[in-house]
Amino acid sequence: MKVRRLATWTALPLTLALGLAACGSGGGSETGGSSDVIVRQGIGDPEHLVPTNVVESNGSDVLNALFTPLVKFDANGKVTFEGAAAESITTTDNKVWTVKLKDGFTFHNGEKVTAQNYIDAWNYGAYGPNAQIGTDFFSRIEGYEDLQATDGGQPKAKEMSGLKKVDDLTFTVTLSKPFAEWQKVMGYQVFLPMPKAAFADMEAYEKAPIGQGPFKMKGEWERDKQIETERYDAYPLAKPKVKGVLFKIYADYETEYNDLLAGNLDIMTQLPSTRLASAKTELGDRMKTTPSSYFAWLTVPSYSAQFKNPDLRKALSMAIDRDAIVEKIFAGAYTPAHSWVSPIVDGARPDTCGEACEFNPAKAKELYERSGGLPGNKLAIYYNADGGHKEWVDAVANQLRNNLGIDATGQPVAKFAELRQQARAHTLEGLLRGAWSFDYPSMENYLTPLMRTGGSSNDSQYSNPEFDRLLEEGDTAPTPEEAIKKYQAAEDLIAKDLPLIPLWFKQNIYGHSANVKNVELDLFTHVDLLKVEAA
Amino acid sequence: MLRFVVRRLLQMILVFFGTTFIVYWLMFAGSTDPIQALAGERPISDAVRRELTERYHLDDPFLVRYANYMANLLRGDLGKQITGREVSEILAQAWPYTIKLGLLALAIVAVFGITAGVVAGIRRGGVFDNVTLMITLIVIGVPTFVTGFFAQYVLGVKIKIFPVTSTDGTLHSLLLPAIILGALSLATAIRLTRTSVAENLRADYVRTARAKGLAGRRIVGVHVLRNSLIPVVTFLGVELGNLMGGAIVTETIFNVPGVGFQLRNAIRLEDGPTVVAIVSILVIIYLLTNLVVDVLYAVLDPRIRYE
Numbered sequence: 001m002k003v004r005r006l007a008t009w010t011a012l013p014l015t016l017a018l019g020l021a022a023c024g025s026g027g028g029s030e031t032g033g034s035s036d037v038i039v040r041q042g043i044g045d046p047e048h049l050v051p052t053n054v055v056e057s058n059g060s061d062v063l064n065a066l067f068t069p070l071v072k073f074d075a076n077g078k079v080t081f082e083g084a085a086a087e088s089i090t091t092t093d094n095k096v097w098t099v100k101l102k103d104g105f106t107f108h109n110g111e112k113v114t115a116q117n118y119i120d121a122w123n124y125g126a127y128g129p130n131a132q133i134g135t136d137f138f139s140r141i142e143g144y145e146d147l148q149a150t151d152g153g154q155p156k157a158k159e160m161s162g163l164k165k166v167d168d169l170t171f172t173v174t175l176s177k178p179f180a181e182w183q184k185v186m187g188y189q190v191f192l193p194m195p196k197a198a199f200a201d202m203e204a205y206e207k208a209p210i211g212q213g214p215f216k217m218k219g220e221w222e223r224d225k226q227i228e229t230e231r232y233d234a235y236p237l238a239k240p241k242v243k244g245v246l247f248k249i250y251a252d253y254e255t256e257y258n259d260l261l262a263g264n265l266d267i268m269t270q271l272p273s274t275r276l277a278s279a280k281t282e283l284g285d286r287m288k289t290t291p292s293s294y295f296a297w298l299t300v301p302s303y304s305a306q307f308k309n310p311d312l313r314k315a316l317s318m319a320i321d322r323d324a325i326v327e328k329i330f331a332g333a334y335t336p337a338h339s340w341v342s343p344i345v346d347g348a349r350p351d352t353c354g355e356a357c358e359f360n361p362a363k364a365k366e367l368y369e370r371s372g373g374l375p376g377n378k379l380a381i382y383y384n385a386d387g388g389h390k391e392w393v394d395a396v397a398n399q400l401r402n403n404l405g406i407d408a409t410g411q412p413v414a415k416f417a418e419l420r421q422q423a424r425a426h427t428l429e430g431l432l433r434g435a436w437s438f439d440y441p442s443m444e445n446y447l448t449p450l451m452r453t454g455g456s457s458n459d460s461q462y463s464n465p466e467f468d469r470l471l472e473e474g475d476t477a478p479t480p481e482e483a484i485k486k487y488q489a490a491e492d493l494i495a496k497d498l499p500l501i502p503l504w505f506k507q508n509i510y511g512h513s514a515n516v517k518n519v520e521l522d523l524f525t526h527v528d529l530l531k532v533e534a535a
Numbered sequence: 536m537l538r539f540v541v542r543r544l545l546q547m548i549l550v551f552f553g554t555t556f557i558v559y560w561l562m563f564a565g566s567t568d569p570i571q572a573l574a575g576e577r578p579i580s581d582a583v584r585r586e587l588t589e590r591y592h593l594d595d596p597f598l599v600r601y602a603n604y605m606a607n608l609l610r611g612d613l614g615k616q617i618t619g620r621e622v623s624e625i626l627a628q629a630w631p632y633t634i635k636l637g638l639l640a641l642a643i644v645a646v647f648g649i650t651a652g653v654v655a656g657i658r659r660g661g662v663f664d665n666v667t668l669m670i671t672l673i674v675i676g677v678p679t680f681v682t683g684f685f686a687q688y689v690l691g692v693k694i695k696i697f698p699v700t701s702t703d704g705t706l707h708s709l710l711l712p713a714i715i716l717g718a719l720s721l722a723t724a725i726r727l728t729r730t731s732v733a734e735n736l737r738a739d740y741v742r743t744a745r746a747k748g749l750a751g752r753r754i755v756g757v758h759v760l761r762n763s764l765i766p767v768v769t770f771l772g773v774e775l776g777n778l779m780g781g782a783i784v785t786e787t788i789f790n791v792p793g794v795g796f797q798l799r800n801a802i803r804l805e806d807g808p809t810v811v812a813i814v815s816i817l818v819i820i821y822l823l824t825n826l827v828v829d830v831l832y833a834v835l836d837p838r839i840r841y842e
Contacts, residue, residue: 045800047573047618055577131586133574148582203619223620223628224792225702250700251800254684255790259699262692417571417805449578456578 037534038244039516041267041527042256045224045249049209050202051192052125052132057525061269063189064526065229065245066108066211068237070099070118071187073523077346077441079183079480083237083530085113085193085212087169089186094178094476099186101169104236107195108216115171117193119163123147124199125190128155134190136456137439140182142174178476180483184440214240214530224249241533242516257511266513267532269525273388276331276509283511290521291335292437293342294506295446298381298396299423299432302499303461306429311371313498314356316379316431318364319403322357325395326504333509337502340491341446344523347484348443352491353502361403368404377406380430384419385412389433396503423459432459434500441523443487447471451499462499536833540826547822552605554818555811559604562807563597569617569805591617604808608815614808616801622809625797626816632704632793636786637779639709640717645771648721652728652767657755659733667729671722683715683788700790712789716782720774727770731763738762765835772828776821780814 046059051067054060070086071079081088087100105113124130126138128148138144142162147155162174175182185191193212198205208217214237215229222228230244248265250256253272259265261282271279271287279287300307300316307313322336339352351357381397383389393410400408411430413419422428436457438445449455452471453463467490474486494500512519517535520528570579570587588594592603607614613622655664674682690711691699701708735741736759744754782795790796794813801809832839 055574128582128586131583131590133579133583135583136580139580149586223625224796248702250790251792251796252787252790255687255700255788258684258687258692259790262695262699264699415567415572417568420571421568456580 035241035534036243037515038246039242039266039529039532040246040248040264041269042250042260042265043227043247044251046221046227048133049206049221050132050198051194051209052121052130052134052190054189055133057269060189060524061526062227062229062247063192063209063211064524065213065215065247065529066209066217067189067192067213068105068211069187069189070191071183073184073187073441077344077523079187084187086186089183091182094180094182094478095175097173097175097182098166099171099173102236103169105212106234106236107212108210108232109195109197111195111197112168113193113212114168115165116168117195118191119159119165119171120196120199121192121194122163123159124194126160127158132190134188137185137188137190140175140177140179140185142176144176180475180477180480181440181442181444184442187441188439215245218244222249224251238530240530242529245529260511260513263513263515266516267510267519267527268512269508269510269521269527271509271511273330273333276333279509279511286514287509287511288519288521290508290510290525291342291344292506292508292525293344293441293523294435294437294508295337295340295342296334296433296435296503296506297337297340297500298503299434299459299500300498301426301428301430301432301460302463302497303426304429306374309371310497311367312374313501315364315368315371315404316400317353317356317498317501318358318360318367319400320396320501320503321359321399322504323359324399325392329392329395330504333507334504335507337504340450340494340500340502341443342438342505345438345441345443345446346480347488349488349491352488353495356495356498357502364403365405368406374406379406379408380411380428381408381433382411382413382419382422382428382430383433384414384416386415393433426459426461431501434459443484443491444471444474447487447490451494460499462497464493464497467493536830540830543826543829547819550822551815551818555605555608555815556601558814559601559807559811560597562805562810563600566805566807569593569807572804573617587617591615604811608812613812616806616809617804622812625809626794626812629792629794629797630816632709632791633779633782633786633795635704635706636709636713636716636782636791636793637775639706639713640720640778641771641775643713643717644720644724644774648724649728649764649767652725653732653755653760653763655725655729656732656736656763659729664729667725671725674718674722679715679719679784680788682718683712683785686711686715687788702790702792704791709791712782712785712791715788716778716785720771720778724767724770724774728763728767731766732759735759735763761835765832768831768835769828772824772831773821775824776817779820780817 041061043061044058046062047056048054049059049062051063054063068085070084071081071089072084074080085102085105087102089097089099091097101113101115107113122138125132125135126144126147141160143157143160146157147160149155164172166172195210197210207220214232214235216232218228218230226249227247231240256265256268257272257275260268300313326334326336338357339349341348343350379400381393383393390410390412397408397410400406413422423432436446436450448471449457451458451462451467453468470486470490474483474490477483477486508521508525510521515535516532518531518533520531522528570584592600604614615621651667655667658664687699690697697711698708701712741754741759744758779794782793783799786793786796787799797809798813
């Protein structure tokens with residue numbers, strides 16, 4: 001920091017002496033060759049850095065620099081092996097998948113990356129007693145159950161029977177039942193390989209993770225301060241155009257944004273919502289927007305007798321003016337949703353909800369009357385008070401009150417964890433706010449967890465045999481294209497029942513400093529660190 | 536004197552156990568689901584939930600957990616966060632920041648507060664007095680997160696005379712947070728000193744001193760100041776604890792990874808062990824500074840004796 005300030009003071013007279021217009025921004029660091037620049041990206045302090053234990057965005061951003069995933073995705077959400085660690089992934093029956101690795105990858109400690117590294121890492125992640133947060137990603141692999149502890153005892157096995165090494169660069173993954181979208185799942189960071197050194201001492205490994213990606217650790221993870229990485233010269237694929245990435249750790253978005261304005265930070269992947277209005281002038285065209293996988297809705301409890309009537313559900317949905325809320329409250333940071341799958345996913349269609357998601361207060365009122373209404377005309381909308389949701393929930397409640405003449409109110413629950421507890425218990429008699437970001441870009445990753453019978457986040461307890469059957473057919477379809485057709489057919493069924501009332505999709509709004517250019521975010525809102533270069 | 540100190544130290548043990556019990560109970564009663572707090576908005580698998588619950592004894596009854604915690608504490612083991620990070624390691628990293636920040640703020644409060652207070656007290660009703668009165672009123676009235684972000688934006692982003700964040704912990708970078716942190720105490724210190732000085736200036740001994748021809752500088756500098764400082768010293772002593780423990784907002788704004796910063800994170804993550812450890816140490820600091828203040832009374836005023 002001190003050095004940089006010094007550089008500014010020496011660079012300033014120099015620029016003046018050369019007769020150039022002083023640009024005013026405080027980056028003296030770009031005076032050298034352009035590939036010497038270190039990009040400073042803002043994050044929060046990660047919870048973990050061991051890949052199988054990372055599901056939150058901060059740790060994920062760091063892994064994005066240190067590792068290269070098996071598959072990557074293009075802008076349309078389709079699988080690509082360009083820039084990925086795998087050469088090819090093939091299957092004939094969607095049950096046994098053969099992964100062929102690209103030759104030439106080495107870990108940052110020099111160890112050659114082999115199929116065994118993947119197998120070891122996945123077994124570590126799946127082994128119950130290791131309590132890795134990402135463990136359920138492995139649950140589709142054959143033998144996963146044997147690695148889970150039964151009551152009080154030790155698990156039966158330490159290795160999943162579904163993972164088999166063929167040769168140094170090839171291994172097969174056998175699933176317990178066919179799943180057409182499996183190769184997309186393997187793009188998630190939980191499926192990254194780990195070197196032998198990791199298993200010897202996982203705690204030491206977490207302090208300075210050794211990956212096989214374009215950047216390697218420089219020193220250790222300085223908790224609550226920073227994580228420094230530098231270009232890995234033995235990286236076999238296209239090399240990054242910058243010398244390194246310095247992850248600066250912030251506890252507060254406002255502070256991080258102020259540091260970005262002051263020129264002490266180069267990339268901020270999520271601008272604070274309170275500063276969006278002023279960011280347009282402060283950052284100009286350095287404020288950018290990309291669509292994200294985030295989808296928000298209101299859950300209608302299928303377990304409650306009050307909400308059984310489809311006309312009632314439709315009335316509630318049609319009484320909400322999504323456009324007005326997006327414009328007035330979110331300042332354009334969201335787009336209204338008329339479907340259940342984010343538009344960035346392959347196969348998503350913009351309007352599967354049809355009339356039910358159109359704002360039509362007269363029709364809504366009519367449907368509400370016809371449905372017999374709610375008992376006492378009372379409706380509660382449950383939300384967590386710690387996530388900044390009060391404003392829009394109150395707006396929705398207002399619209400329902402005005403358009404349907406019912407007594408709708410927002411019901412805050414202090415903490416998100418508390419709201420989840422109540423949602424899991426399935427006892428709430430009212431609407432419940434919900435949101436989801438995908439783990440892998442597949443329609444299946446929205447439909448299964450949210451609405452399939454027994455889905456992990458099926459708060460509504462929606463259960464539709466026809467819907468389940470179509471998803472099952474999609475999962476076992478011979479090709480991804482046919483799978484998508486089945487998933488689309490399944491999505492078409494939901495509009496009738498409306499277990500979730502779609503609200504909006506999030507736009508990801510990010511910004512960068514004048515020191516760097518070509519800052520692009522991918523589907524996972526990771527910065528494409530291979531494209532970033534000095535401005 | 537020695538007996539007094541020993542008695543106070545013995546009382547501290549009781550207070551220490553009482554406060555840790557209350558804080559531990561509060562954290563226990565207020566926590567809903569620390570494992571969910573760990574995973575954010577993502578669902579968490581039952582296997583992981585079971586394993587973590589077992590590993591961190593999350594389903595034990597309150598008294599068992601408290602007894603375990605205290606037993607470990609007495610052995611010098613502060614426990615682990617649910618992310619697996621050692622609490623002792625967190626504290627070792629955080630305290631240097633907070634001590635530096637707290638002492639810096641206290642120094643600012645003491646120097647500027649007493650000086651301005653004395654001047655205002657001597658020239659009561661003058662321009663200086665009225666202006667400081669107004670400024671301190673404003674400072675007391677505006678919440679810290681407003682002054683903090685405002686100062687950061689104006690002085691850090693626009694004028695660039697201070698760094699925006701103080702993560703590196705150098706004195707220069709800690710100066711602005713220390714001023715923001717101390718501002719509230721500064722206002723109180725000025726007002727306290729002013730009142731005390733003004734009152735003492737009218738005391739009999741000052742009239743006597745004047746009558747026997749003592750120089751005004753000596754009257755104020757030695758006699759009045761020494762008598763006026765007793766309430767101010769009490770205030771500053773208690774304030775040191777406040778400055779260290781109450782820096783939650785300031786440390787977050789300026790990204791100082793100190794104790795307040797960690798306390799905020801721990802509360803957010805429903806992380807009982809860290810909160811209790813930090814609060815316990817803060818309690819000890821409060822108790823010790825109070826003891827020092829009590830002993831200082833005797834130094835300032837020889838009439839005060841300890842039995």
